[in-house]
Amino acid sequence: MSKAVKMKLLSVLVIIICVIVLYLSLSSSATFQWAALALTVVGCAFAFLNC
Amino acid sequence: MGIDVTSVGLPSMSILTWILALLPIIVILVLMLALNVSGARSGIISWVLAGVIAYFVFGAGPEVLAAGTVKGFWSTLFVLYIIWSSMFLYNVVNETGSFKVIADKFTEMTNGSRILQLLILGWAFPTFIQGVCGFGVPVAVATPLLIGLGFDPMVSVVTALLGHSWGVAFGSLGSMYSTMNNQLPPEYVAANEPTIAFWGSIMVAFGGFIVGLCIIHNYGVKVLKSAGKGFAEGIVAALFLSIVMGATMIGMSQIAPHLGCFVSGAVGLVLGVLVLPHIGVYKAKEGSDTAEHTSWGKFLKAFSAYLILFVVVFAVNLITPLKSALENPMFQVGLAFPANEIATGFGNAAVEKYSAIKIFTAPGTLIFITAFLAIAFYKSQKLMPEGGVKQAWSKTIGQSIGSTTTIIPMTMMAVLLTESGMTIYIAYGIAQVAGQFYPILAPFIAILGGFVTSSGTSSNILFTSLQYNVANILGMSAPIVLSEQSAAAALSNSFSPGNAALGTGVSGQSGKEGEILASTGVYNMLQGLLVGLLAFALISMGLGV
Numbered sequence: 175m176s177k178a179v180k181m182k183l184l185s186v187l188v189i190i191i192c193v194i195v196l197y198l199s200l201s202s203s204a205t206f207q208w209a210a211l212a213l214t215v216v217g218c219a220f221a222f223l224n225c
Numbered sequence: 226m227g228i229d230v231t232s233v234g235l236p237s238m239s240i241l242t243w244i245l246a247l248l249p250i251i252v253i254l255v256l257m258l259a260l261n262v263s264g265a266r267s268g269i270i271s272w273v274l275a276g277v278i279a280y281f282v283f284g285a286g287p288e289v290l291a292a293g294t295v296k297g298f299w300s301t302l303f304v305l306y307i308i309w310s311s312m313f314l315y316n317v318v319n320e321t322g323s324f325k326v327i328a329d330k331f332t333e334m335t336n337g338s339r340i341l342q343l344l345i346l347g348w349a350f351p352t353f354i355q356g357v358c359g360f361g362v363p364v365a366v367a368t369p370l371l372i373g374l375g376f377d378p379m380v381s382v383v384t385a386l387l388g389h390s391w392g393v394a395f396g397s398l399g400s401m402y403s404t405m406n407n408q409l410p411p412e413y414v415a416a417n418e419p420t421i422a423f424w425g426s427i428m429v430a431f432g433g434f435i436v437g438l439c440i441i442h443n444y445g446v447k448v449l450k451s452a453g454k455g456f457a458e459g460i461v462a463a464l465f466l467s468i469v470m471g472a473t474m475i476g477m478s479q480i481a482p483h484l485g486c487f488v489s490g491a492v493g494l495v496l497g498v499l500v501l502p503h504i505g506v507y508k509a510k511e512g513s514d515t516a517e518h519t520s521w522g523k524f525l526k527a528f529s530a531y532l533i534l535f536v537v538v539f540a541v542n543l544i545t546p547l548k549s550a551l552e553n554p555m556f557q558v559g560l561a562f563p564a565n566e567i568a569t570g571f572g573n574a575a576v577e578k579y580s581a582i583k584i585f586t587a588p589g590t591l592i593f594i595t596a597f598l599a600i601a602f603y604k605s606q607k608l609m610p611e612g613g614v615k616q617a618w619s620k621t622i623g624q625s626i627g628s629t630t631t632i633i634p635m636t637m638m639a640v641l642l643t644e645s646g647m648t649i650y651i652a653y654g655i656a657q658v659a660g661q662f663y664p665i666l667a668p669f670i671a672i673l674g675g676f677v678t679s680s681g682t683s684s685n686i687l688f689t690s691l692q693y694n695v696a697n698i699l700g701m702s703a704p705i706v707l708s709e710q711s712a713a714a715a716l717s718n719s720f721s722p723g724n725a726a727l728g729t730g731v732s733g734q735s736g737k738e739g740e741i742l743a744s745t746g747v748y749n750m751l752q753g754l755l756v757g758l759l760a761f762a763l764i765s766m767g768l769g770v
């Protein structure tokens with residue numbers, strides 16, 4: 175498996191983790207939701223650099 | 226027109242707000258078309274932009290942004306499940322070398338007639354493969370087969386691109402069709418699914434008819450150096466195949482729409498091979514070029530994966546008690562979401578199982594089951610080489626990860642637009658200017674989506690809600706407008722850069738993507754126009770209501 179494929183797989187994994195946190199934040203406070211959204215943006219930035 | 230967008234809880238209509246609502250889509254188009262940015266990066270940028278506009282312009286709070294993003298991610302899982310399973314099945318069959326055996330048998334059965342080979346292997350065969358695999362696989366399989374039979378590489382790629390496109394709407398065991406339904410209000414789908422499927426199949430069958438004409442026109446111009454000669458040689462076969470495959474597609478839409486493309490392709494293949502070679506102009510001629518004899522036993526072994534799939538899919542879909550048991554609510558997985566609303570009042574109701582996946586009857590599950598049964602069969606027949614399964618997995622990961630990273634952010638962006646009311650806002654704006662001529666415009670919206678994403682499914686994700694809302698706002702038949710979206714998004718697969726690159730890749734013509742797109746682009750614009758005109762005529766006659 176090439177490094178490019180491995181990095182794309184890692185990017186998907188990072189997004190999955192961020193989305194799970196985002197989902198959990200839905201039953202929490204607005205502050206936690208903003209934090210989860212910020213985390214998701216960071217996760218997507220990581221994917222952006224690797225895709 | 227008396228359309229008041231504030232009545233649904235959205236900000237009052239203004240050109241600036243409308244442009245801002247449309248901006249994420251415009252940005253994704255500019256990034257991919259003009260700046261050649263990858264689909265994944267374009268999707269991520271547009272998702273962030275959609276969030277910023279939703280917050281600052283539409284008053285969407287963090288709960289709306291979070292819910293829209295998670296719902297978008299969840300919606301991709303169903304599609305990704307199909308992509309990964311279908312690529313794995315394709316690679317399993319490919320590892321056994323069965324595709325060459327299949328191609329040899331079809332050559333033998335067509336009396337060596339070039340136009341029959343082109344239409345059956347370049348149209349019916351990709352349609353059949355599209356029925357279960359899709360996602361570029363039909364092009365990847367049919368193109369080398371046609372080149373192997375001696376066709377010009379450019380003709381082979383264009384034919385495979387055109388040939389597989391029409392069935393995409395009901396292909397991949399209904400992935401694109403399911404995606405469309407997932408984008409629509411559940412209560413609307415529950416009440417109107419047979420009508421949606423019926424009109425979708427009518428428009429898709431019409432698209433198939435045009436595809437047949439395009440293939441023989443291209444063959445005439447490129448090979449026979451005369452469009453007239455192409456039509457003279459191929460019109461009987463093209464009409465025959467378009468009628469049998471189109472009629473099957475329409476019939477299947479009322480029985481099992483998810484299988485429409487699969488069964489249509491199978492019928493086209495079987496009747497094309499059994500009937501067409503016995504029609505006068507296609508009968509065997511002295512000294513015609515035919516392949517070596519391939520026994521039926523060898524062919525059936527090679528073809529066994531698709532026969533297994535046929536049995537598995539039909540068993541699950543047609544044995545009602547089995548289907549009911551497998552679709553028990555306890556076997557359906559979906560996420561619960563609380564209600565939310567934006568500042569002006571537009572809201573989304575709470576839902577217990579959003580876009581629930583039926584674990585045991587999902588197309589991805591059926592394809593994976595088939596792949597494992599096929600592996601067992603191929604191993605028992607000693608057709609699977611040592612390490613073949615591992616190799617198939619490895620190839621599947623490499624082939625599927627690209628579309629995975631593209632589809633996830635793109636869907637998050639599309640669902641976020643819907644969650645925050647921006648899609649409906651865009652629809653209201655279009656409704657106010659397009660008026661009664663909207664049906665002529667609708668296919669080009671779908672083609673645009675297919676072109677930029679190289680996926681009819683992604684086009685449906687982007688534009689289904691838009692088409693549905695505009696149809697309702699203008700008081701037109703939503704099923705017919707949705708059928709335009711289905712057919713045109715499917716047909717756009719022949720005109721997508723991703724598929725063109727796939728075609729050049731498998732045919733050893735890298736760098737000629739522009740030449741291919743120039744050919745398929747003209748055909749696709751014609752297809753879009755004809756689909757739009759037909760829909761306009763049908764709606765003008767008061768049909769589809």
